Amino acid sequence: MAPVRVHADRAAATLELEWPDGHVTFYDFETLRWLCPCAYCRGEAGIPGWLDSNPQLTSIQMQLTDLALVGTYALQPTWADGHHTGFYTFARLREECPCPADTERRQKERAAHGDHAGQRRLG
Ligand SMILES: [Zn+2]
Ligand SMILES: [Zn+2]
Numbered sequence: 001m002a003p004v005r006v007h008a009d010r011a012a013a014t015l016e017l018e019w020p021d022g023h024v025t026f027y028d029f030e031t032l033r034w035l036c037p038c039a040y041c042r043g044e045a046g047i048p049g050w051l052d053s054n055p056q057l058t059s060i061q062m063q064l065t066d067l068a069l070v071g072t073y074a075l076q077p078t079w080a081d082g083h084h085t086g087f088y089t090f091a092r093l094r095e096e097c098p099c100p101a102d103t104e105r106r107q108k109e110r111a112a113h114g115d116h117a118g119q120r121r122l123g
Helices: 029-034 090-095 100-112
Strands: 005-009 014-018 024-028 064-070 074-079
Touching (some): 005 064, 014 029, 014 090
16 A cells, blocks of 8 residues: 655655555654664564664664655664665555554454563553
């Protein structure tokens, strides 16, 4: 499902996506940077990625400088530190929507699957 509208607001540091069903998803750039799905950030073949080490992100690393469309299925942000290897699929951007309704939905789904990670309190 591709969004009908994508708007990156650099001044507000937010990415807005409007979906065909009318739902609107807002990501702040920090949340978006933490979601980077690339092998460097996420790791591969069982090796932890950079984000798994819980790094302290700098303002440069959370600053979006460019946003490219990859085919019809993903967005590829470029960050001010030069990082640009993450392909954020629309499916994932919709799934990880940080709005209260979707947060609650994910928690219910995780509880239903017996995975209590969604209930863990951070910090
Ligand atoms: Zn990455
Ligand atoms: Zn949502």
